[in-house]
Amino acid sequence: MKKNIILGVFAVGILAVSSCEKELDYTPTGVLSSSDLTSPKAIDGLVTSAYAAIGNGDMIGPIYSNWVYGSVRSDDTYKGGGGTGDVGEIDALEHYNLVQPTMDAFVTRTWRNLFKSISRCNVALRAVTGLDEAAYPEKKSRLAELHFLRAHSYFTMKLLYKNIPIFDENVSQEEILQISNDLSNEESWNKIAADFQYAIDNLPEVQPELARANKLAAQAYLAKLRLYQAYEQDVNHKVTNINKSRLQEVVNLAKAVVSSGKYSLSPDIAENFLPETENGPESIFAIQFSINDGTTAGRMSYEDGLNYPHGASQYGCCGFHAGSQNLVNAHTTDANGWPNFDSFNNSIADLSIATVDPRLDHTIGIDGHPYKYDNTLPFSNSWVRDAGVYGNFHTMRFQQAASSGSYFKLGPFMGTAKNYDILRFDDVLLILAEAYIQLGQQDLALPLINQVRERAANSTSKLKKADGTFASKYNVKAIHK
Amino acid sequence: METTDEINVGTDFAFLNNKVFGSFDYFTRKTTGILITPPVAATLGEGQTKAVNGASKSNKGWEFMAGYRGSAGNDLKYNITANITHFRDKITELPENVRPAYAGNIDNTIIGHSQFDIFGYKTDGLFQSQADVEAAPTQIGAGPGRIKYVDINDDGVINSFDQTWIGTTLPAAEYGLRLDMTYKKLDISVFGSGVAGREGFDVYTVFNNLMRGRENVGPGVFNGWTPQNTDTNVPALTLKDNNGEGRTSDYFIVNTSYFKLRNIQLGYNITPKAIFSNLRIYGMADNLFWTKSKSYLSPDPERIDLDPVPIPKTFTFGINASF
Known part of the structure; x- marks a missing residue:
């Protein structure tokens, strides 16, 4: 009996040795080669x-x-x-x-x-x-x-x-x-x-x-x-x-x-930044993202994933990308509803008095203003991570509400399935306007710019607070000579 | 193919009736064709990395162990052993296209150095005044109270070419000591080990001496440089590290040698009359104490990473009972 066992072990040893070469030479699975x-x-x-x-x-x-x-x-x-x-x-x-x-x-x-x-x-x-x-x-x-x-x-x-x-x-x-x-x-x-x-x-x-x-x-x-x-x-x-x-x-x-x-401008600029209206009339070319597409974590955009309010429990991280005071000041308008071209940055805008372009409330979160069109959870200074260094304004345009179907939290970071527009129709209007201006044809540029401004003026329906009033005083109008 | 040639020479010895015993070993090892993955130019796109046989290195070292068995009368017996080892490695060959992935630069490659050597800047204290700054080689971010870096290549500018080999994290020696002793029914054993002649980074310096906007800082910042407080090695406090003071430099290098008393045991044997054939009552302490350099601020010299979970001190009391 003992002899048989030893023979058996020996036989297995020979088998293992003889098969070794072939075992090393195999086609890996799960790998594509160019011949496939x-x-x-x-x-x-x-x-x-x-x-x-x-x-x-x-x-x-x-x-x-x-x-x-x-x-x-x-x-x-x-x-x-x-x-x-x-x-x-x-x-x-x-x-x-x-x-x-x-x-x-x-x-x-x-x-x-x-x-x-x-x-x-x-x-x-x-x-x-x-x-x-x-x-x-x-x-x-x-x-x-x-x-x-x-x-x-x-x-x-x-x-x-x-x-x-x-x-x-x-x-x-x-x-x-x-x-x-x-x-x-x-x-x-x-x-x-x-x-x-x-x-x-x-x-x-x-x-x-x-x-x-x-x-x-x-x-x-x-x-x-x-x-x-x-x-x-x-x-x-x-x-x-x-x-x-x-x-x-x-x-x-x-x-x-x-x-x-x-192509045409979306009636409300908000539509360019919401997943429900992506691939809209204004989108000329966009990177497509998706969620609930059969994968566990979707095909998400994470490049703005650090940029959610840090102190808001519905988000939790990481407070990057703070709006500057200059950005807020630049959105103030004069009595005509035009930008304060030369004087906008002379002082800190007092938003309880100053009139502003509605695009301000599409771009950054401000204390007490609806954040990402959700007036049940307005932005709060308590959401800000490091106000001492970076102030209280927080980015918003490329972020999505935590309640949005396009929003997904992966670890501490957030992704969104909202498409990323590479080219929009409003870009094209302004590219054309800039070329006209540099060619000395300002009269052709002005109507293009005014199209964009008028659309901005009409983009207020999503900006109301819970009590039905607006958080800012909006005044933006077409520019005329 | 990776090949290793190894030579080990050793001797065991014992004399004086085996009272003195020990061994000595010397080894050298040469490894050639070590698998490495050279970095690939981004322009080539994805999936281009492949491992090649390229690097060679040599290791040399020795180990020495000696012991003494002693006794006095029939009651006292003791046994002392000590060991010490030393080892150095050296990279002897590294293809040029993989060198960027290792420490070193074009002038100062890692060839001939250990992979444990530290490559970085030398420092020369802090700038004490604007005149001091102006007299020194051009250094972006320089200012009174900022760390002064040394212009190694004497070109009047502090830049990446002023990095050099500033130390090694390999110790000169690692050693251990052990004592076992019995006296009548009492037994005692003591074991300790440590490293000598070692330097390296003390991560605590970063947190203790430098201001960081993000984390809490240590009490070292209270001693930050000011025009009135110039006798300090803590730079002037700033939230903006324009001087790049977190860069690898000898500012952070300290003596990291230590000795730890790892285990001490004391036991007493009694021979009971009934039930048990033997009983031993003992007490044991692990990590009772250690010594380290004063300049090393981290609490445990053995844990050199940022989040050291301290090794606890452990005290054990017990009874061994044999039937």
């Missing part, structure tokens, strides 16, 4: 993943919310949070103090996230190009959509970093490593513009599916790009010339979008 991605269906999935990537920014590496790079660095808002050291990278950005040795959060992370998006476009472009149109009837549109998406990420990158390496899907990995960021300002704008132009030339005006980029979106985006490009800069970032022919391009592109009749 040849069918039109799989390749269409690559296009979808390129769409997904533009929404893949994160809290400390944002790629679509400009609350840090735009609002905090401007005079609109402050970092907020728990003192200046809380996410010190934002504090450094706020003070233009970029000597911090560790800027992995934000500056490098955003860079990486944007290049992930660009790389997904290039992978998908190569795959789609290899397909036959007969097998993949969407080929023409998908190629154009991918050019649009790539241009979107490069445009974002250009705004944030200015000097960037730009390459397309035809360069190898080895070549990419050799590409420098030394293109001139003009050259880099033109390269990105060429992608948008490809999109304009090949996209349909209307897409059968919501959220896909269409021709008008590409025209609107190219108008925006050419407007930036029109302000020609020297190497020290100083504007040296405003290029009139670029401005004329802006006018032509933006007019095409306006006259298409496909």
Whole structure:
């Protein structure tokens, strides 16, 4: 008996040894290799993943919310949070103090996230190009959509970093490593513009599916790009010339979008910031987010996830992104209902006396004013995390009410399923107006600006307090000569 | 493929009727082709990281142990042992493209250094006046009461090229001591161990000496620099750390050596007449006391991270009963 057992052990040992080599050489499961991605269906999935990537920014590496790079660095808002050291990278950005040795959060992370998006476009472009149109009837549109998406990420990158390496899907990995960021300002704008132009030339005006980029979106985006490009800069970032022919391009592109009749202003500006009315008449291109979509945590936007009132029990974290006094002052209006163009910041606005543009109450939370259109839970100074450093105003526009179906709490942070608009019709009106003004055609600009102002004047129905009165005195009117 | 070549030489010894005994070991180990994951340029997109065999390192060290068995008459027996070890490692090879992921910079790579070495700035006290600031190399964020960094490369500017190797967290030696003694029915044992010649960061300095907007601060800030209070190493209080004072520098490096008396036991044996064949009554204390450098502010020198759960002092009394 003993002998048999020993023999048995020996046999198992031989089996184990002989099978070893084969066991090491297996096809891993749960992994896709490029050879699996040849069918039109799989390749269409690559296009979808390129769409997904533009929404893949994160809290400390944002790629679509400009609350840090735009609002905090401007005079609109402050970092907020728990003192200046809380996410010190934002504090450094706020003070233009970029000597911090560790800027992995934000500056490098955003860079990486944007290049992930660009790389997904290039992978998908190569795959789609290899397909036959007969097998993949969407080929023409998908190629154009991918050019649009790539241009979107490069445009974002250009705004944030200015000097960037730009390459397309035809360069190898080895070549990419050799590409420098030394293109001139003009050259880099033109390269990105060429992608948008490809999109304009090949996209349909209307897409059968919501959220896909269409021709008008590409025209609107190219108008925006050419407007930036029109302000020609020297190497020290100083504007040296405003290029009139670029401005004329802006006018032509933006007019095409306006006259298409496909877009209009939402009656109330609030509709642009509420999930129930997303993909509305004003939205030209938006990053799509979702909740209750069969996944446990949805497909949510977290880039503004630190920015909920800290002291309100329905939220609980983290009090970042505080409105500045300057922002409040800038919303005050004069007896005509016009902005106090020159004097707005001469004193601290007394909101019990001053008249304001209603957009103030769509933008930030103020003590006693309804917060995110919920007048049962008005904003309170007790919600503010660090008033001593950052004041009592708190951001609101991109936040959602805790009672909203789009709101989701993941750990201490909050996500929202509300789409993020990249281009809206009001942007296009103002892009067109700015181009007219720089071309000396103020009379053409004024009606466009007044459209936006009149819509603002009409955007008060969601701002009433529980007692039916308004928290602020609104007075905003069209501007006339 | 990762390969390790190892040489161990050792000797055990005993003399004087085995009263003195001990051992000595010396080892060297060379490892080549260590798997590392080089950083990948962001422009290449996702899924590009892969591990390669690239780094080499060497380890050298020795261990010495010695003991003495003694007795006096039939009643007293004792046993003393002590051990001490020393070890150093050195990175001998690291491909250039992975170096950014390790400490060091272009001028001062980690090659030839231990992975436990500290790379950072040297400091030279605090700026005492505006004149002091103006006389010093250009340092962004400098001002009276701010930490003064040393211009290692003498180019008149304090920047990342002024970082250097400022210490190691490896101790010169780790050691242990043990005493076991019986006297008639009484037994006692004492065990302690520690590290010597070690330096490192004291996280408490950050909280005690620097102002932070977010957290509470320690009492050290009461001694913050002011034009009237210049004899201090605590920088002037500020909520805005424009000088980047949290950066790795020898400001935070202190002597982190310690010795801990880890266990002490005292027992008494009695031989009862009935029921039990033996009874031992004993008392035991763990972590009774430790010594550390005064400059090390954290309570427990063994816990070097930020959220140290202190090792408790434990007292145990008991009876061992054998049937």
